Every structure is written in structure tokens, then in C-alpha cells.
Amino acid sequence: MPHDFAPGSVWLVGAGPGDPELLTRKAERLIAAADIVFHDALVGPGVLALIPPTTPRVHVGKRSGRHSKDQRSINDLLAAAALAGKRVVRLKGGDPSIFGRSTEEIRHLAERGIAVRICPGITTASAAAASAGISLTLRGLARKLTLVTAHARAGEALDLDWAALAAPEATLAVYMGAAAAGEVSRRLIAAGRAPDTPVLVAVNVSLPDERILRGSLSALAFLVETISGDDPSLLLIGETIGAPATVSAIAETRGAVGTIAYARDA
Numbered sequence: 132m133p134h135d136f137a138p139g140s141v142w143l144v145g146a147g148p149g150d151p152e153l154l155t156r157k158a159e160r161l162i163a164a165a166d167i168v169f170h171d172a173l174v175g176p177g178v179l180a181l182i183p184p185t186t187p188r189v190h191v192g193k194r195s196g197r198h199s200k201d202q203r204s205i206n207d208l209l210a211a212a213a214l215a216g217k218r219v220v221r222l223k224g225g226d227p228s229i230f231g232r233s234t235e236e237i238r239h240l241a242e243r244g245i246a247v248r249i250c251p252g253i254t255t256a257s258a259a260a261a262s263a264g265i266s267l268t269l270r271g272l273a274r275k276l277t278l279v280t281a282h283a284r285a286g287e288a289l290d291l292d293w294a295a296l297a298a299p300e301a302t303l304a305v306y307m308g309a310a311a312a313g314e315v316s317r318r319l320i321a322a323g324r325a326p327d328t329p330v331l332v333a334v335n336v337s338l339p340d341e342r343i344l345r346g347s348l349s350a351l352a353f354l355v356e357t358i359s360g361d362d363p364s365l366l367l368i369g370e371t372i373g374a375p376a377t378v379s380a381i382a383e384t385r386g387a388v389g390t391i392a393y394a395r396d397a
């Protein structure tokens with residue numbers, strides 16, 4: 132058994148965006164050693180296939196029909212398994228520290244004296260940039276990278292610092308942004324971001340049905356309309372997306388990344 136995975140302890144493990152080859156070796160080792168695995172809805176099927184068939188797996192994702200208030204039940208399930216002496220892996224899509232509600236789980240476990248550690252994963256923004264053949268930062272053009280969520284509580288407006296997000300040198304990676312794409316586009320333009328700022332919508336990143344859609348900020352809502360509501364997607368906004376070096380990189384990788392649609396200023 133691995134020296135760093137004692138019975139009664141928990142690892143929060145980053146599963147990456149979906150492709151099992153984007154998993155760290157440490158993640159793979161921990162998954163193989165676990166007595167039980169709790170996983171999110173967005174953990175890819177190829178990653179789930181690495182869980183030994185004899186290891187119980189529990190789907191605790193919101194897409195399984197649960198509501199977000201069930202975070203408390205997830206915390207309790209993790210604690211109960213650890214207190215029963217099991218080696219627990221909590222598999223989370225992407226990187227556990229990015230919009231992954233890790234802190235709630237860590238706090239809950241730590242308060243009960245349960246040892247908990249984190250294994251990082253590749254976050255969707257990195258994987259989307261790789262698939263699209265772009266860099267998220269670019270010397271002189273994109274000196275800042277902002278990861279932001281556009282998920283608002285039901286009935287509430289998006290509470291974001293639009294002036295800061297509209298800074299021309301920032302690349303924005305918007306998680307959970309598809310439903311709010313129209314508002315993101317309007318508010319950024321109203322705050323001074325150029326309507327022709329390049330944008331990219333990355334759907335099902337690193338999975339066989341990945342799609343990379345490109346356009347401009349003013350056409351963002353239109354781009355998002357073409358994707359199915361259930362498919363996870365990430366919005367990337369910023370000058371680096373349209374930088375000239377990008378185009379040849381896309382041409383080279385085109386076969387590997389699937390359908391690429393061009394929809395500038397639709």
C-alpha cells in the first residue's frame with residue numbers, strides 16, 4: 132500500500148478535464164489504492180474506467196439529480212467512509228482547487244480529525260488552451276489571466292467586477308459561463324472591452340466529442356447557442372486567442388481536436 136495513503140484518510144484528487152491521459156501519475160496511483168471512490172459528474176468515463184472493478188464508486192455529482200445543497204451530504208459521506216477506516220479518494224473534475232468546493236470538504240474532514248490531502252489536476256482552461264493551440268498569456272498582449280465563474284444563484288444577477296474584467300490585457304477563463312454568455316458579453320462591452328475581442332468556446336474539452344468554437348465578444352451568445360445545454364463548456368476571452376501564432380497551431384492540430392467552427396462577427 133502507498134506510504135502516503137493511510138486507512139481512514141482522504142485524498143481530493145484532480146481528475147483533469149476528461150482524457151485519462153491528462154491524469155497525473157499520482158492520481159492514477161491513488162485511484163488504484165483507494166478502498167472507495169466518490170466522484171463528480173464531470174469526471175470522464177476514461178478516468179472512471181481506471182477505478183478497479185472491485186472498488187466501490189459513488190456518484191455524488193449534481194448531474195445525478197441531486198441539488199447543490201447536497202454538498203453537506205457529500206461531506207458526511209466522505210467523513211463516514213474515512214471514520215470507518217477506508218482509504219477514500221474524492222475525484223473531482225479538473226483541479227480540485229478551482230471552483231471545486233474543496234474548502235468545504237477539507238474543513239468538514241479536518242474538524243473530525245480526518246487527514247486530508249490534495250492531488251492537483253489539469254484545469255479546463257489549460258486543457259482548452261492546449262486543444263485550441265493557444266497560450267493563455269502573451270508577452271505584451273495578455274499579461275493577466277483571470278479565472279472566473281459566471282454561475283449565479285437562482286434568481287440572482289451576476290455579481291462580478293466588470294470594470295476589472297474588461298481590462299484589455301486580461302485573458303478571461305469563464306467557468307460555468309454558458310447560461311450567462313449573453314450577459315457576460317453585454318457587461319464586458321459596456322465596461323469598455325472591445326466588441327471584436329476574440330473569444331473561444333471550448334466544449335467537452337479533451338473528450339472524443341470536443342468542439343472549439345471561435346468568434347468575437349459581440350457574437351458570444353450566438354456561439355453558445357450552438358452547443359447542447361448538457362455539454363460542459365468553458366469561455367475564453369482575450370486578445371491572445373486571436374493572436375497570429377494561434378492560427379497555424381490550429382491548422383496543425385485540427386485533425387486531433389475535432390470540429391472547429393469559425394464564426395467571427397456572426
Ligand SMILES: C[S@@+](CC[C@H](N)C(=O)[O-])C[C@H]1O[C@@H](n2cnc3c(N)ncnc32)[C@H](O)[C@@H]1O
Pocket residue numbers: 148149173223224225226227228229230231253254255256305306307308333334335336337338363364365
Ligand atoms: C464546478 S466547475 C469545476 C472546474 C474544475 N475544477 C476545473 O478545474 O476545470 C465545472 C465547470 O468547469 C468547466 N468544465 C469542466 N470540465 C469541462 C470539460 N471537459 N469541457 C469544458 N468545460 C469543462 C465547465 O465550465 C463546467 O461548468
